[in-house]
Amino acid sequence: MSEEIVDHSKFTEAKSLRKQAEEDAKLLANRIALLKAEETKALKKIEETRKKAMEILQSRQRLQEEQKRKEEMRLAKEQEEQLKLQELKNQKYTERQVKEQKKQDFKSKIYTEAQNIKQIQIENLEIIEQKRLEEIQSKIAAKQEIQRQKSRAEEKRKRMELEKKAQMKMELERKIEEENRIRREKEESVARMEQEELELIQRLQNTQLLQQSVFEDLEAAMGVTELRDS
Numbered sequence: 001m002s003e004e005i006v007d008h009s010k011f012t013e014a015k016s017l018r019k020q021a022e023e024d025a026k027l028l029a030n031r032i033a034l035l036k037a038e039e040t041k042a043l044k045k046i047e048e049t050r051k052k053a054m055e056i057l058q059s060r061q062r063l064q065e066e067q068k069r070k071e072e073m074r075l076a077k078e079q080e081e082q083l084k085l086q087e088l089k090n091q092k093y094t095e096r097q098v099k100e101q102k103k104q105d106f107k108s109k110i111y112t113e114a115q116n117i118k119q120i121q122i123e124n125l126e127i128i129e130q131k132r133l134e135e136i137q138s139k140i141a142a143k144q145e146i147q148r149q150k151s152r153a154e155e156k157r158k159r160m161e162l163e164k165k166a167q168m169k170m171e172l173e174r175k176i177e178e179e180n181r182i183r184r185e186k187e188e189s190v191a192r193m194e195q196e197e198l199e200l201i202q203r204l205q206n207t208q209l210l211q212q213s214v215f216e217d218l219e220a221a222m223g224v225t226e227l228r229d230s
Contacts, residue, residue, distance in 0.1 A: 017214060021207045028200045035193045042186055050179065057172070064164060071160075075153050082149065086142050093138070097131065 105124070 017211050021211050
């Protein structure tokens, strides 16, 4: 009678262990499902982040291109205005020179009226040639100054363009590093979850082995009892 009680107790314990193992399996399944859901959510978040970063980068690039186009138009307009202003200055200067020359010629004519006509012609030719050379030199100097302004503007534009490209490159490298860091963190997290899952599976297997062993012990005990009873 005492052995039957012991056998029943073992059976009850084995049944309890089986139920516990089943409950553990359900919990494990739930945890694994949660892990998978979290992983899916993380991957979706990464993809959304990458998409958002790409949209921001494209928008910024379009804005920079528009700013560059406006800056080029502004510089071209400034250069055109400077050229017109310089031409106007040269024209006024020439007009003043001509006017002044006329005055000088008139005064010279009155003053040198008694002088030799040939000498007057020679002097006038020298004055005209000198003025022509001055005008030529003035035009050359103006062209050179305009060219220098163009060169400075072009150098400034190239320098700004290089600086913008360098900044864009640094920002892109930072974003790439950030993406790699997030990826590494996610990979490490996945590795930990996989390890946890393996540990859960191993514990479940151990529990199943224990359950099987208990059932075998129970069956063996019940077999011995039946033999004794017979």
